[in-house]
Amino acid sequence: xxxxxxxxxxxxxxxxxxxxxxxxxSARVFQTEIEKIxxxxxxxxxxxxxKLDFMxxxxxxxxxxxxQKIGPKLSIYIVKPQELIIDTLEKTGLHHSVTIVDQxxx
Amino acid sequence: xxTKSFPGVVDSLDSLRDYIGELSKRAGLSKKSTxxxxxxxxxxxxxxxxxxxxxxxxxxxYVVESEITDEQLTxxxxxxxxxxxxxxxxxxxxxxxxxxxEDREIGGLGIFLTIHGVDEFSYEYANGxxxxxxxxxxxxx
Numbered sequence: 001x002x003x004x005x006x007x008x009x010x011x012x013x014x015x016x017x018x019x020x021x022x023x024x025x026s027a028r029v030f031q032t033e034i035e036k037i038x039x040x041x042x043x044x045x046x047x048x049x050x051k052l053d054f055m056x057x058x059x060x061x062x063x064x065x066x067x068q069k070i071g072p073k074l075s076i077y078i079v080k081p082q083e084l085i086i087d088t089l090e091k092t093g094l095h096h097s098v099t100i101v102d103q104x105x106x
Numbered sequence: 107x108x109t110k111s112f113p114g115v116v117d118s119l120d121s122l123r124d125y126i127g128e129l130s131k132r133a134g135l136s137k138k139s140t141x142x143x144x145x146x147x148x149x150x151x152x153x154x155x156x157x158x159x160x161x162x163x164x165x166x167x168y169v170v171e172s173e174i175t176d177e178q179l180t181x182x183x184x185x186x187x188x189x190x191x192x193x194x195x196x197x198x199x200x201x202x203x204x205x206x207x208e209d210r211e212i213g214g215l216g217i218f219l220t221i222h223g224v225d226e227f228s229y230e231y232a233n234g235x236x237x238x239x240x241x242x243x244x245x246x247x
Contacts, residue, residue, distance in 0.1 A: 023148055024119065024155075025119060056145060057219055061213070092215050093204055097207040
């Protein structure tokens, strides 16, 4: 399924809605979106993943890249990820570095 | 045994995952096993395309061979890149996985997810081809 990403910037919050499947091809689009906001004073990156059906390690690498590019004070929230994506985050230990929530603002 | 060929480009990953989904459905795999197999195959084929083909300017296909029995689904990916054994690579250990995002290495998670996602994974180099073999067991209700 085709990947789509929508970004809304609201002061220090960047909210991205990810739809479809995030693989090594679509991760390039995701990374470009992150690069576009990287020079903004962002404190919170909110990723709405309710309609994201698949995420490979290429997607995980963009999460790592986001934190390394934007800076250590960035908080990453993942909103409503599907169960199998939570499983990937847990297996790779990334769930310790992001906050998984049902809605944002929490 | 069924065989299907795909062009060795990242644009093929979408249809590859659809095909793996179709095989999994025919084999009667659960939703979770289907997802894990799709993820494992996607990770290995991504490495083949990016590092085995694109990086060295090789234009070639890769082939998916599959076999369904009552007990399991076997998928073998064969490619023409230089020999590369994914199992020879050092995988992230518990200490690496506990690191914060700031201190993480960017790579290494794909093969980790492959090995930890399928029931069996093996590799061999035979007849000038890399053969990555994935097995998922069918759990009877």
